[in-house]
Amino acid sequence: MEPWRALIKRIIETVCFHEELDPTQSPVDFRFLVKNETRCALEIAVHGPRRMRATAVWSWSDTKIYYYDSSGKRWKEDPIEAGIVAPPNLPEIWGKHE
Numbered sequence: 001m002e003p004w005r006a007l008i009k010r011i012i013e014t015v016c017f018h019e020e021l022d023p024t025q026s027p028v029d030f031r032f033l034v035k036n037e038t039r040c041a042l043e044i045a046v047h048g049p050r051r052m053r054a055t056a057v058w059s060w061s062d063t064k065i066y067y068y069d070s071s072g073k074r075w076k077e078d079p080i081e082a083g084i085v086a087p088p089n090l091p092e093i094w095g096k097h098e
Helices: 004-021
Strands: 030-036 037-045 055-057 064-068 076-081
Touching: 004 037, 004 055, 004 064, 004 076
Parallel strands: none
Antiparallel strands: 030 037, 037 055, 055 064, 064 076
8 A cells, every 4th residue: 555545544544433433434624725826734524413524634845744633633643754744636546556
């Protein structure tokens, strides 16, 4: 499994555990964050019942993952290994070859 795919799976599982969601039943959206016209991070949003939305931001420049609960409050921060970057076509390929 590619390092970026394993990292995203771990992020989704962490968010789901915190929000008491089933990772196999929770829709996930991805959005690249841009600074100075360059992709600098990936926002991973996990959706739950009643429009609940919890997120994690994978910051490549900080080599950290920032976790936010459904109210928008940061509840956790994890360091990650430098050099792992999401592929540019991640929204299209996520879920394939899992």
